[in-house]
Amino acid sequence: MNKPLFEFFTNDHRRIETWLDKATKHPGKIDEESYHQFRTGLLKHIKMEERILFPAAQRANGDVPIILADQLRTEHGAITALLVLPPTESVIKVLRFLLVNHDWLEEKPGGMYDICENLTQQETDQILQQLNLATEVPVLPYNPADYALDSAKRALIRAGFDFDEIVITT
């Protein structure tokens, strides 16, 4: 089956990963330009899912919420909170861990992208058009304050992840 939405979003996952790989290529030294591309790319990606893809799927589902969307939105909150922090080794580790899990929930057979693709088959072209018009999300400078880290840790807990445990065990 032709899966244009699946392809659009999974290609974007790979593009975003490439920026993160570039940003962290030299251990102990972040390439700020590549990390900026990673941050803006990921925030735009989340925006496209939350504002365009997920709502279109829910509408096509007779306005019945898609169960998986709730978990994915909570994870988006955790990812966004991590992107506020300076990219320390720990933050990068946790981001990578979260992204692997998150992207799989969306990409796996029968996952969120398949669900959305199936529900919105009648309007794929309109959705692609909206996606192509989506604009970037402005990013703020990093917030190095302790409260920002605490708030990211709480957002992770809500999504079922433990920041400190991931840092120690991965």
Ligand SMILES: [Fe+2]
């Ligand atoms: Fe997502």
Ligand SMILES: [Fe+2]
């Ligand atoms: Fe995604």
